[in-house]
Amino acid sequence: MIRVVLVDDHDLFRAGVRAQLGDGIEIVGEAASVQEAVPMIKELDPDVVLLDVHLGDGTGDAVIVQVSPERPAVRFLALSVSDAPDDVIGVIRAGAHGYVTKAISGPDLTDAVTRVAGGDAVFSPRLAGFVLDAFRSGEATASDPELDQLTAREREVLQLIARGYRYKEIAARLHLSPRTVESHVSAVLRKLQLSSRHELTRWAAERRLI
Amino acid sequence: MRIPQVERTGDESVIAGVCAGIARPLAVDPNFVRLMFALLAFASGAGIVAYVGAWALLPAPGDGEPARRRRRVLGTVLLVWSAILALGGVGLSDSLLFPLLIAGAGGVLMRRESRVVGVVLVTIAIALFVTHNSRGTASTLLAPGAVAIGLLVVAGPWAWRLANERARAEERADLAARVHDSVLQTLTLIQKQPEDARRLARRQERELRGWLYPAVASGSLADAVDRAAAEIEELHGVRVEVVHTGDAPLDERSQALVLAAREAMANAARHAGVEEISVFVDTTAVYVRDRGTGFDPEAVGADRQGIAESIRGRMERVGGTARIVTTPGEGTEVELSLARRLDGAPQAEGSALPTAEQQP
Numbered sequence: 189m190i191r192v193v194l195v196d197d198h199d200l201f202r203a204g205v206r207a208q209l210g211d212g213i214e215i216v217g218e219a220a221s222v223q224e225a226v227p228m229i230k231e232l233d234p235d236v237v238l239l240d241v242h243l244g245d246g247t248g249d250a251v252i253v254q255v256s257p258e259r260p261a262v263r264f265l266a267l268s269v270s271d272a273p274d275d276v277i278g279v280i281r282a283g284a285h286g287y288v289t290k291a292i293s294g295p296d297l298t299d300a301v302t303r304v305a306g307g308d309a310v311f312s313p314r315l316a317g318f319v320l321d322a323f324r325s326g327e328a329t330a331s332d333p334e335l336d337q338l339t340a341r342e343r344e345v346l347q348l349i350a351r352g353y354r355y356k357e358i359a360a361r362l363h364l365s366p367r368t369v370e371s372h373v374s375a376v377l378r379k380l381q382l383s384s385r386h387e388l389t390r391w392a393a394e395r396r397l398i
Numbered sequence: 399m400r401i402p403q404v405e406r407t408g409d410e411s412v413i414a415g416v417c418a419g420i421a422r423p424l425a426v427d428p429n430f431v432r433l434m435f436a437l438l439a440f441a442s443g444a445g446i447v448a449y450v451g452a453w454a455l456l457p458a459p460g461d462g463e464p465a466r467r468r469r470r471v472l473g474t475v476l477l478v479w480s481a482i483l484a485l486g487g488v489g490l491s492d493s494l495l496f497p498l499l500i501a502g503a504g505g506v507l508m509r510r511e512s513r514v515v516g517v518v519l520v521t522i523a524i525a526l527f528v529t530h531n532s533r534g535t536a537s538t539l540l541a542p543g544a545v546a547i548g549l550l551v552v553a554g555p556w557a558w559r560l561a562n563e564r565a566r567a568e569e570r571a572d573l574a575a576r577v578h579d580s581v582l583q584t585l586t587l588i589q590k591q592p593e594d595a596r597r598l599a600r601r602q603e604r605e606l607r608g609w610l611y612p613a614v615a616s617g618s619l620a621d622a623v624d625r626a627a628a629e630i631e632e633l634h635g636v637r638v639e640v641v642h643t644g645d646a647p648l649d650e651r652s653q654a655l656v657l658a659a660r661e662a663m664a665n666a667a668r669h670a671g672v673e674e675i676s677v678f679v680d681t682t683a684v685y686v687r688d689r690g691t692g693f694d695p696e697a698v699g700a701d702r703q704g705i706a707e708s709i710r711g712r713m714e715r716v717g718g719t720a721r722i723v724t725t726p727g728e729g730t731e732v733e734l735s736l737a738r739r740l741d742g743a744p745q746a747e748g749s750a751l752p753t754a755e756q757q758p
Contacts (some may be wrong), residue, residue, distance in 0.1 A: 317641035
């Protein structure tokens, strides 16, 4: 049973998520604000936190930043109606394991939560698009190419995600095991969270995100 | 000079609510302001005159505009009088007082139209002060202060306006967050409910997004695909998720790409039996994918012009390719590309994409 805390400032939306999450997932707590969420997550120590990006008294990344040092095992899946790149990148940079939009179907959300609980990253097509955009292969950057660039394979995987493929379909198409696809995606997430400079910075600057 | 957003308040008033009214926007304790007035009262009674002046100047919450205007003149006169009293009271000579008055007048003028006159007045005031006090001893120490005050008067209104602009931007950000949280959330929810509401909600969501996160209408490939997707959503009541990672100017060739993509979306909406279609746009390629019923390409009748003409023919006429990958029961992906391989064989990925496809 995956233990989930749901953080969203709208009762109605929380009710909707509760009704949609499938078997194997138990909602152990609900919070409507940053202030409420931080102590609750620390106390309940859930496997996954479903986190809205915009809360009444702050943003989702504030929750992650306050909880993670004390509870590094808690994983966050961001859930938002926003497609704005700064929202997406902000919450991923703070340490979320994935980002899905609220229009996601019940089974897909259940699948995403399960995946995040298992330590994998969840990329929605849109997030994959943003990341591809940010790491767009261009002029070779001088420093730390390991960190700041995606491998050809990672790029390929992201592109298929952006085209609406599921991991299993990507694995079949690229003749890889699903496990390998997942490790590529996790590697991309790590690069996103670690690379503070160059590609991402320039991309963000172009969009006036920072 | 009107002091913005300061009103007398009835809530915490001791006499007429002047001190509490001033304290509120400054976010300080009202008693601190009261203490200031009391101390000023020792300077030849300046504090008392200032209090009456402030009472006249500050509107009560209910006052209309005409009442405020009448009181403004009286209040200003009283405040200037109290300033003279106060400065005289702490022992400053006329050689400081008059330059200060001139500088004040200059400052007021600067906030209105006659900015040049204002600057001239302030400059005169500073010069007057410095020349009058150049032989003195104690007052000379005040000269740098006078210059500083002069600069403050000159730069103050500008700084104030800057701060105001920032406040407005914050207000707008706040509004965006609010709408985002309420309406967009609700609309997203409604989309999970039955038919009619879905179409309406989708359209409103799109409009609202356009307003909140305005995209630069560049007439580019990505824009055109976005618009085509919006039309398909409107016509068929499906959700079309468009993701782009690249963009290109719209020319004759990319125009054909957009039209072919639109036809592919329309086919998916009509025949696949799905609620969502994924569209991915790169600089020279568009992918349209659904997870619907799929079909057997061989079984499509020759009379059906959709794929043959509107998609394949259109792409080939501009030197591009169309590839349709479909399996009954597993959905369909239409890959449209403006690029060709050198050997002329159809290529799956656009040339801007860094990796070669292994799939046949």
